[in-house]
Amino acid sequence: MSEALAAYDPAVDAPAHHHPVYDYDSGPPVERGKFAIWLFLATEIMFFSGLIGAYIVLRSAAKSWPDPQERLAVDITAFNTFLLITSSWTMVKAVFAAKAGERGKLLAWLAATIAIGASFVSIQVYEYIQLIHEGAIPKIDIFWSTFYAMTGFHGTHVVVGVIWLSCVWFKALGGGYTVRNNLGVELAGLYWHFVDLVWVLLFTIVYLF
Amino acid sequence: MSSLKHFLLRAVITLLFLAVPILGVWTFVKAEEWGLWFPPTYSTYGPSIDFLFDVIMWMVAVTFVGTELLLVWFFFRYSKKDATRATYTHGNHTLEMVWTAIPALLLIFVAFSQMKAWSTVKINFPEDGPYTVAKPLMEIYASQFDWRVRYPDAQGNFEGADVIEVPYDITVPADTKVVLRLKSRDVLHSFFVPVFRLKQDAVPGMEIPVWFEATRPGDYDLICAELCGWGHYKMAGKIHVLPKDEFASWLAKQRENLYAKD
Amino acid sequence: MSTHAHAPAHEAKPLGIDPPGTTHVSHEHHEFGFLRKYIFSTDHKVIGLQFLFTGLVMLLLGGLMAMAIRWQLAYPWTEMPVLGRLLFPATGGVTTPEGYTMLFTMHGTLMIFFVVIPLLTGTFGNYLIPLMLGAPDMAFPRLNMLGYWFWWPGIFCILLSFGAEGGGPAAGWTAYPPLSTIESAAPGSNWGQNWMLISLTFVGVSSMMGAVNYVTTIVKMRAPGMTFFRMPLSIWSLLVAALLQLFALPVLTAATFMQLFDRLFDAGFFTPTGVIINNVSPEAIGQAAGGHPLLWQHLFWFYAHPAVYILVVPSMGFVSDILAVHGRKPIFGYKPMVYSICGIAGLGFIVWGHHMFMSGMNPSVGLVFMTATIMIALPSAVKVFNWLGTLWGARIQVTTPMLFAVSFVAMFIIGGLSGIWMASTPVDIYIHDTYIIVAHFHYVVFAGSMMAIFAAIYHWFPKMFGRAMNETLGKIHFVGTFIALNGVFYMMHQLGLAGLMRRTADPYAYETYAHLQPMNQFISWCAFALLGWQIFFVLNFFGSMVWGKRVGRNPWNACSLEWEAPSPPGHGNFDKPLAVYHGPYEYGVPDAPKDFVPQTQKAVGFQVHA
Ligand code: HEA
Ligand code: HEA
């Protein structure tokens, strides 16, 4: 029968000096980093669901909703959407290059992705400037409130992605990725694809419908 | 620890745990006497809400006393200093099934038994009476920090010169299905009449229908039940329930006063 | 340096399952300076303790706000002793009506976001997860450190909000618009509200970092043989709480951003058309309208209902472990316990509407929410009955952690059962926003979760500091706290039934409620006693770090892995390789040499449960 507190016995209880660190690996055969990024993307999905859900609720509750095609430059943005989708393709190429250990190709495809991402942001900023010039700002009405919130948060995500990919590029430049160690490229890629996917959704509901 | 000290400790703790169901039930028994119980109810659906409260109370009380007494008993009994080991068991499937199934049935019963009262109060509005959702007796307008009542003109319009607007006091007929339209001018408020067992938030931008049938003439508190700013605590109103005929003459008099002013 | 070595000590394969992964053994030796070791540490144990100390300080702050609330409810508009001069210097220590709204807003916000969630998941999540799994640290130690340090701007902003022009946020912890979004609606809806929203964003990011880390660690870093169904219930509950955070919190973040948009850029998410607030029409002063106030409520409760289960699920896990260890008996129905945690969490996502029965939401939808809510009592019933089953036939050691754990069960029953009244839509018509709600949630958050936190502190203190807390002081702390908390919260049920509304600065403004003052005074004095009594805890807590009885690795003779490490564990936690052979609750095993069989001990010559 155990007493409330077991006695202290230095012979057994004192920590061993100089011991190695035991690190175990368990669970599904997927890297920790990749597992974590999927969790992170799940939170991102919930975040955008909150925004998109709010948009749908507000729009369906509104007595009238302006025709987006009249207020927004749909053609430019359609082109922009095409750009972003292209960048998903270049990103896939970059990941393949990383896995094959082809540093030159990796750098090139990454650079392409970064460039396209940056163009996307630039075009969006240009669109914003145009709109703000016309006096279309969040406080005008609920259309503009939701428009800026949704595209703004997506734009921020693209900017983060561009910065992230640039870090990956610099690491790749220094030879930081090898055939066996290229997780960093893949993680950035997963995020990038997610950001693309969200845009396709946003473009459809905000610009087209 | 000496065995006497150990016994005393067990006894004190056991009494402490035991006091919870005993005092807990006792305060519920005494509450009415202390004025800490429901106010009387003077609406047609009030009693059904009180009844449902009681149904759940009895169910909950039995569960509460039962589980707490078991807990107290187990604590006392099994904190004895025993030389043997604890009963070595990891559970029991049959028991597990039983104590899942019984509450499940009980809970399904509880859920279904609520639906009628709720529909009566909030979903099925009177359609036969003099007042309906489309043609309410009045509009109640909440704002920081007062209540305003508007009685429509003869055509049922709520705008125009013939609308009677009264602050703070709400006059309604007894034994009549009264439908009113609840609105808010600014922030959220809540229309709470304890004796009617009626509560409904007033939401800016929404027109929410509310109905009740008062069973007893008298003056009753109207309380704002949703935080609406610094003055929330004193956003009071009064409901005057008048006998039917008195209400008719009261309304007529209001009309006269209105025209007399012109 | 990490070397791929083949698992040492693998001649003894853990029962049943092959070790699911390889074992890395790394020889890491760092000598850290003070700053790296205690302040910007990446060690999960240090981070856990940082959360503990910070959380306790926040508890004191939140507790003091509660005292100010109680003073006003007992003696409205009189000078508040001690606290008054600090909080309301301008009025000579008397609360103002708007001051009162700020008090309970801050009290609720502090207690939920800065006390209970961080103490449960921040402190014990960090401290226990690697230790109970046999891991050397979290999966991402630096992210973990960042998680703690992201909490600080949150604390900073929430404290700043109290000093903002116009005062702190005053729309309740629920921050319902338009009260919270329109500046003319309340003095606190100025920068006070902004700081609160910004603060919640930081806290949210901090929690997300923690949650990603916890889930990854639990899935990927279990010691060989530690299958999911051999994990202690504490770990299960922390896993489920982390998943709740992951899926619910981002929605709150999105909502706070929308509210910030409304407030900072005059957007109109939550402002309906045609309102006039304090003689100001938002549209006339250039704010967008066309939004909907109920949208916020849906988004907020979509997060905040799961959040209240984040407040209780880890507590349930800790209590289960403590009942087993100090009851010297296996947990009754381990798997049903796991499934019921998952059930509570899963159902928790579809019941948020029960906070909105009176809100103007479609009443038919209310019936759906009601049914789902009532069904949550089912997994909760399974938990309560299994705790009772665990106590049945146990050999209860009357220790302080055990007392707090048993009282958690006793008090959770009260808090949970009153939830059935509110879940019932017709009954909620009367009791919504009355003190019966206040009684309900304090029974679950204070009498429940806080008691579980106390239990956990007493139980794991020896592991954290290598010394045990004083048992006599602990029991004195328990008895006084238990009596006082029931004194504070029980009669609130009856106040609520009498119709007393929550969030009223001066209930006696209504003649009908004048007779409730004596009861409120009784409650307040119990609350002051509750605060005063915590001196026994504070003395014990700090005193025991220095003078407490020195303990070994396993002072409670417990089975789970954290007790294999030295107390306190050093860098990297374990000084020997681990292998797990069975579940964590092998107490009272017949024929075993001792009455407990640690998870690392192979059953030879006797039988344990798989
Ligand atoms: C830790 C926190 C916590 C927990 C665990 C719970 C648990 C529950 N809560 Fe509570 N709740 C809050 C924190 C919590 N709540 C807070 C903070 C608020 C107010 C927020 C605000 O407005 O500021 C609130 C408000 C709140 C409301 C809104 C009331 C209103 O505003 O009008 C409702 C309504 O349904 C509700 C219901 C429930 C239910 C059904 C449970 C269930 O999970 C309880 C289940 C448990 C049991 C039932 C007991 C054990 C079971 C048995 C002993 C078995 C047998 C039982 C039966 C057969 C019935 N809660
Ligand atoms: C986890 C959450 C939590 C906790 C623990 C508490 C604890 C307490 N709460 Fe409350 N409370 C809320 C969450 C919580 N509360 C919420 C969400 C609201 C609603 C807000 C709103 O309406 O918006 C609320 C509202 C609320 C009200 C209603 C106000 C109103 O509607 O008008 C009241 C009134 O009595 C109250 C009282 C108390 C009291 C007396 C305690 C006591 O139990 C406090 C006891 C604590 C102490 C006395 C501190 C002890 C200190 C230590 C142990 C520290 C040791 C320090 C070191 C070691 C450094 N609380």
Ligand code: CUA
């Ligand atoms: Cu109006 Cu509260």
Ligand SMILES: [Cu+2]
């Ligand atoms: Cu809830």
